[in-house]
Amino acid sequence: MSDQHDPAPYDALLLLSFGGPEGPDDVVPFLENVTRGRGIPKERLKEVGQHYFLFGGVSPINDQNRALLDALRKDFAQAGLGLPVHWGNRNWAPYLTDTLREMVTDGRRHIAVLTTSAYASYSGCRQYRENLADALATLEAEGLPLPRVDKLRHYFNHPGFVEPMTEGVLASLADLDPAVRDGAHLAFTTHSIPDSAADTSGPATGHGDGGAYVRQHLDVARTIADAVRERTGVDRPWKLVYQSRSGAPHVPWLEPDICDHLEELHGAGAPAAVMVPIGFVSDHMEVLYDLDTEATAKAAELGLPVRRSATVGSDPRFAAAVRDLVLERAATERGTRVERCALGALGPSHDLCPIGCCPARTERPAAAGADSPYA
Numbered sequence: 001m002s003d004q005h006d007p008a009p010y011d012a013l014l015l016l017s018f019g020g021p022e023g024p025d026d027v028v029p030f031l032e033n034v035t036r037g038r039g040i041p042k043e044r045l046k047e048v049g050q051h052y053f054l055f056g057g058v059s060p061i062n063d064q065n066r067a068l069l070d071a072l073r074k075d076f077a078q079a080g081l082g083l084p085v086h087w088g089n090r091n092w093a094p095y096l097t098d099t100l101r102e103m104v105t106d107g108r109r110h111i112a113v114l115t116t117s118a119y120a121s122y123s124g125c126r127q128y129r130e131n132l133a134d135a136l137a138t139l140e141a142e143g144l145p146l147p148r149v150d151k152l153r154h155y156f157n158h159p160g161f162v163e164p165m166t167e168g169v170l171a172s173l174a175d176l177d178p179a180v181r182d183g184a185h186l187a188f189t190t191h192s193i194p195d196s197a198a199d200t201s202g203p204a205t206g207h208g209d210g211g212a213y214v215r216q217h218l219d220v221a222r223t224i225a226d227a228v229r230e231r232t233g234v235d236r237p238w239k240l241v242y243q244s245r246s247g248a249p250h251v252p253w254l255e256p257d258i259c260d261h262l263e264e265l266h267g268a269g270a271p272a273a274v275m276v277p278i279g280f281v282s283d284h285m286e287v288l289y290d291l292d293t294e295a296t297a298k299a300a301e302l303g304l305p306v307r308r309s310a311t312v313g314s315d316p317r318f319a320a321a322v323r324d325l326v327l328e329r330a331a332t333e334r335g336t337r338v339e340r341c342a343l344g345a346l347g348p349s350h351d352l353c354p355i356g357c358c359p360a361r362t363e364r365p366a367a368a369g370a371d372s373p374y375a
């Protein structure tokens with residue numbers, strides 16, 4: 001971890017997230033926000049709406065972000081870091097534009113941004129950068145001073161993100177019947193995205209073959225599988241699989257789906273499986289419905305014992321990792337050399353997305369990258 005304690009030049013941290021409905025009346029407008037201009041079939045929207053209604057129209061994601069905010073504030077205070085932490089979303093209140101306006105009105109001028117997506121991809125990275133550009137354009141039109149916004153690097157391989165998940169897998173294994181524990185397979189899971197989006201994820205130099213999105217997930221999966229093998233003395237088979245597919249059926253998305261994978265494992269005689277949601281930062285609806293409800297029901301139907309391991313959520317080690325990322329980037333911005341923590345084989349990700357990183361289908365302004373129209 002970085003031993004610097006100076007957040008300068010930053011005067012605030014912005015937690016930038018997805019947002020979710022907080023009651024039944026929010027569900028349809030939320031889904032309209034998410035899918036505007038994205039060509040999602042009506043049938044899929046109806047189905048996803050039902051997932052939310054099953055939980056009273058409330059996504060857990062907002063409370064999980066509130067808990068993360070608390071954890072970050074507590075961690076920063078304990079470390080003597082006088083950095084205010086704010087929160088804004090892409091798709092629901094508190095909206096990013098409103099939060100950024102408030103921050104600027106309060107005098108914030110150089111803001112570090114943490115997104116609740118740890119990996120490269122259009123949805124997890126550039127789209128947030130586009131949201132930042134849109135918000136800056138609004139403030140500009142309102143005649144407000146523009147802050148500089150710096151997006152913190154992808155943290156998929158930061159020990160504060162990976163290690164709590166490794167412990168989660170160990171806990172899930174311990175929770176399985178000893179008779180099936182050693183034979184349990186590890187099914188690492190993440191959000192499916194279109195093949196085309198995966199292939200163009202990350203810097204242009206690494207495009208093709210699933211791009212940075214797949215490579216980064218494979219690296220985390222291997223790191224966790226290796227650590228679990230070392231800690232348990234058992235070498236378990238593992239695979240990276242996908243969930244939460246949407247889009248039109250004729251468009252190829254990353255496969256296999258977790259449910260198909262469970263079926264295949266069962267067919268091949270696997271005695272049990274642990275589903276490890278490495279693609280997600282908290283137990284939001286994609287975890288609660290797609291894994292804990294749908295995939296778990298599928299496993300029960302098959303008679304395959306499964307457990308779903310924990311996401312980092314507001315784990316204090318994750319909060320400390322965020323502090324490390326802020327201080328690391330602050331030191332870099334000041335021109336100081338600094339240690340950049342990373343597990344696995346890929347090394348620390350870039351600070352500034354290069355031109356052509358995770359391109360959009362239709363090019364739009366994106367902030368906090370080499371192609372940003374803002375300083």
Ligand SMILES: CC1=C(CCC(=O)O)c2cc3nc(cc4[nH]c(cc5[nH]c(cc1n2)c(C)c5CCC(=O)O)c(CCC(=O)O)c4C)C(CCC(=O)O)=C3C
Pocket residue numbers: 018019020021031034035038040044045048059060061116117118121123124191192193194244245246247279280281284285286
């Ligand atoms: C890579 C990725 C992440 C992980 C990174 C990250 O965390 O950012 C993620 C997270 C999330 N996705 C979420 C919800 C939804 N995603 C949708 C649709 C889509 N996601 C996509 C990708 C991702 N999504 C894509 C390519 C689409 C197709 C439409 C498009 O190209 O934009 C839809 C529309 C209906 C549907 O088709 O499912 C919904 C409702 C929630 C909130 C959950 C809650 O409420 O608790 C979260 C955290």
Ligand SMILES: [Fe+2]
Pocket residue numbers: 191
């Ligand atoms: Fe999504």
